[in-house]
Amino acid sequence: CCSDLKGLVNCKVACLATLNQLETFCREEGAICRDLGISKYNLCDYEVEYLCSYKRDIITVGDKQIEKEFYLVKWKGYPESMNTWEPRKNLKCTDLLSQFWEDMMRELLRLKKRSIPRKLDSAIVSHLVQRANLRRTLKMWENHLNSLGSRKGRIFVENLVDMEGPPRNFTYINDYKVGEGISLNEVAVGCECMDCLNSPVGGCCAGASQHKFAYNSVGQVRIRPGLPIYECNKRCSCGLDCPNRVVQRGIQYSLCIFRTDNDRGWGVRTMERIRKNTFVMEYVGEIITTDEAERRGQVYDKEGATYLFDLDYVDDEYTVDAAHYGNISHFVNHSCDPNLQVYNVFIDNLDERLPRIAFFATRLIKSGEELTFDYKMQVDPVDAESTKMDSNFGLIGLPGSPKKRMRMECKCGVATCRKYLF
Incomplete structure (x- = not known):
């Protein structure tokens, strides 16, 4: 409220009518409105x-x-x-x-x-x-x-199957939404490399964390699944074009959210060819504690939904919930023979309990092909360096708490289908 009439000049009140309704009203009344693009020259135009x-x-x-x-x-x-x-x-x-x-x-x-x-x-x-x-x-x-943020690729939406519109109670976000009582600690130092790929000082950010440099010269991941990725951060001297800044550059491909015709709800397919080992998208949502995830998981199970993604790189303390806040990964379906693989990524936050979850292509993905990941993927340890991660990594691809899950039928349709998600 404004305390005086002078203050009313800066007051704004949300209109209950849509722009289309306002435009219809103006044309019916023969009113000219610059904000709606109605002038005396197009007042009687018919489109x-x-x-x-x-x-x-x-x-x-x-x-x-x-x-x-x-x-x-x-x-x-x-x-x-x-x-x-x-x-x-x-x-x-x-x-x-x-x-x-x-x-x-x-x-x-x-x-x-x-x-x-x-x-x-x-x-x-x-x-x-x-x-x-x-x-x-x-x-x-x-x-x-x-309109939300900047990305190289475009998002398309298509429904040729039923009359389902945009999901209700869902807000599209491009970065994590941190839940109550959880804080992300920003990194305090960065690298001083002139060329992070070819002349890394001290092994660059990955070497400082005693891990391998994750990417080749064209941004393809070159370490095996199960090993973490340490990218350059805001404290580093290198720019955004650095070869060690892949996930943070965001989605680079045009993707389509589409309605599936076999009762799997919405899905995502690529509108472009994606090379093997290339970054595709992050799994983004609300970061919550595992106790809260357990409570929500029981509700989601009854609804037949699976949006909880455990962050258990070292400790099973936090979960990403993409049910009501998320990006395009919210719509990616499960497959027992997926074309996306999960990697844990650390950039501005080095807390090993809170990695970012990134999807990379497991093989060449053709234009028009649906993108999928395995909700229950397993990674077997092959060396001592990754033992800490692999002890819990079998749960990382499982949306929701692994403790008490209702058995859900799998509808991926591949020859190697396990028949059940959990």
Whole structure:
């Protein structure tokens, strides 16, 4: 509240209407609004928002009768009461036309209709309108995801399976959300290398922690799964282009969140070819204690959800919960034959109880292929150096507390499927 009238100048109140609703209202009232992009020059412009229906009518032209196609158009910025039937020649929206026909043919196939009717019945029309509105909603969510932070690749969203929209009670974040009573201690020192890869001083950051340099010259991980990765940090003298700064540069590929057609909910596939041993994404969420994870895990089990990821590099004290706060990894599904492998990464925080969880490609991943990791992956120790980590690493890929889990059916569908997640 403002204490005086002068203070009201800087007051702002959230509007209950959406921008689309405001634009519709302005056009109905003939009002010009600079913020909504409505001027006297485009006040009466008509832009197709989506196509609602289709029919074929016989019209008379001179002494001839001709069959013509008509589409029911929802105009952007105008209410549905102002929808109009337009002949095909009036429509220049080729993408919307292609999308309408794709949706219509998919629905006719589902209904086992062998021919295109002259006029669509109300049930089909309702389905097409719902799908058009769903696509608009998902596009808005897609734009929102891409507005958060900077990344080289773009996130796409697609649902061709059902009418499920963006997940409710989920907030997209790009970095850890630290839970109550937990603190991340920043690193106090960094390297002074001029060339961290070829001329590391004291072995660079990895050597200072008595571990191997993790990457080759093109950023591919070259140490075996089970060994930790120590990247250069904010205290180091090298820049962001340093070969030892891979995970912290973020997602480099365009990825698609898509609705699966075999009851696995949402999934993620790559829109680009990904080389073997290349960093793909981090598992990001809320850091909580294992006691809190145990409590939440029992709730998630009843919902059939798996978003808890144990951080047990040395001690089983903390867990990452991506159920309500997370990044694109929230949507990555399990597979008994995965193409992603987990590595523990330390950058600005060297607390061995709180590693960052990074996914690297286990093999060449083709464009369009779904990304998966094993929720119950195991890593066998091969040398004394990694014994400390491997003693608990078998639990690291298991989302949720390993103590009391309901048995969940696996739907990955690979030949080597274990049939159950837990």
